[in-house]
Amino acid sequence: MNLQIVERNERSSLLEDYCFTHENLTLIDLFKKSVRENSSSLAIEYEKEKFSYRSIDQLSNQMAHYLLSLSINMETPIVIYLNNGPFLIISILATIKAGCSFIPQDSSSSLGKINDIVKDSGAKYVITDQNLDIPHTRTIHINSVKKNMSNMPKEDCNVSISPKNSCYIIYTSGSTGKPKGVIIEHRNIVNYLLWAKDYYNVKKNRKVLLHSPVSFDLSLTSMLLPVISGGSVKILSRSNDINKLISNTEEHHSFIKVTPTHLIAISDLLSKDSFLNMTIPNLIIAGGELLTKSHIDKWVTRNETLTFVNEYGPTETTIGSTVFSFRNDREVSESIIPIGNPIKNTNIYLLDKDLNKVAFGEIGEIFIGGAGVGRGYVRNPKLTSVKFLPDISGNGGVMYKTGDRARYDQNQNLVFLGREDDQVKIRGYRIELGEVENALLKISEVANASVITRFNENYTYNSLVAFLEGENVKIESVRKSLASLLPQYMIPELMIKIDKIPTSKSGKVDRKMLENKLKKLDDKNQFVVSKKIVEDLFMELLNVEQVSLEDDFFEKGGHSLLAIQFIALLRERHNVEFPLIEILENSNVEHIIITLEKLLPNK
Structure with a gap:
């Protein structure tokens, strides 16, 4: 069943007729099938390095054998704390092949956060490319791993892994101030990937960009879906770098998965002509936050053949649980884009506080049941019992209490309406x-x-x-x-x-x-004043429509002459002497704003 915009009755029929028969598969089963069918095909591309399916299979086998030599146990949690590169994916595959659970952490994560995760999860090992000393765990540098695994067998480890074994743990923010780890089993991620492969029509020999931080489960779609489908992953060297994302996006890619904020950032960063001429795939998947018409207005006027998918789902129910597909904003009647209907083998309930179904059109809390619902929280049975409840369908399964509010619109699509909590x-x-x-x-x-x-x-x-x-x-x-x-x-x-x-x-x-x-804050707030001054001058000098705190002056098109011009305009318009060295040594917009804040008169 290919992704297409169809009438509701036809789509409902397709949903009822399609049923997975792969309940006994693991993520490694899907990967090994792809290796057998695409042995010599490109699997990973990173800058000038290219790896075939056979190559990453053998390398991950060797690394898995090395991990097994460390006397690990089934489901041992291992933190993957690496910069973007081929061994990010190879390490993840090796960890799973050894029967362990991987905990992905972006290289920008603070050491304090890594310490908290190690303590909370009981992780025995951290694989990293940084020189770290973390209490209560063994830190293994990736160079040491490469050296030790070189003499290991290239054949499979033949570890017996069950679909009910833990595959990975994603840490999300916790209301008590302590992050909580969500355990996702093989059967959960297999259900999502098999659905996504079919729904998004992912084909062999097509690329997907990995550009989001790996600690964010949105990135797992871009990382895992291609390698179980005969496609390839093109890894960008820096996570969340909009400029790299723009320069590497190509029309023949299978899809691009982004947050709504990415859509705004891309359209605002480029000039009108550059945006219109940018090559992009015909499928854009948005997830991770509220999607509105304002996020897509420039995109739909650019190309009405684009297909958009709004994918909704908490980490606890494995990446995506509902989808809404559309080609232009005329297909939606409200400013907020619906989150649509459940993916395969997934049940969505809108319930009141007494766990009764609300009437059609009324607001209720979203509860999610079905094959994507994870095991629960790491070493936190109390919170698990509060959030993972018996499925009201009486099928013996579990449903997840999301804390998200929604209602059905007149077209029977779910519309997200915010959170019940903070x-x-x-x-x-x-x-x-x-x-x-x-x-x-x-x-x-x-x-x-x-x-x-x-x-x-x-x-x-x-x-x-x-x-x-x-x-x-x-x-x-x-x-x-x-x-x-x-x-x-x-x-x-x-x-x-x-x-x-x-x-x-x-x-x-x-x-x-x-x-x-x-x-009621007015211009007496120095940070607000400084922020507006810097934003206005940068938009004027760099000819851009928006500037954010995360931006870099030079990466947005600035150079030393424009930096000098920026300082001259500050002197002329605001009577401020701004040191040039401050921009040359740290060109981050937030740093420039904070520096200006200290220099403004009447501080």
């Missing part, structure tokens, strides 16, 4: 506001902290805002300390010092009052 998604990353608040409270000068989110006017971009209480709070110092505790995407874009965080009569933080305070 969990949010920022640029595709799932974040518990409580985890950010707990990290802030670990900083000595912060007496109290509360974090909220804010959207821009058309709901295409949201960000975190932290309110900080404490006599000795210095924003730059807090931001620096927080960087050692949290990954970059969890650090609030704006931090505001406040005398006292408001509370309601019940003693809870009054977030509505904080939101009102945020709205």
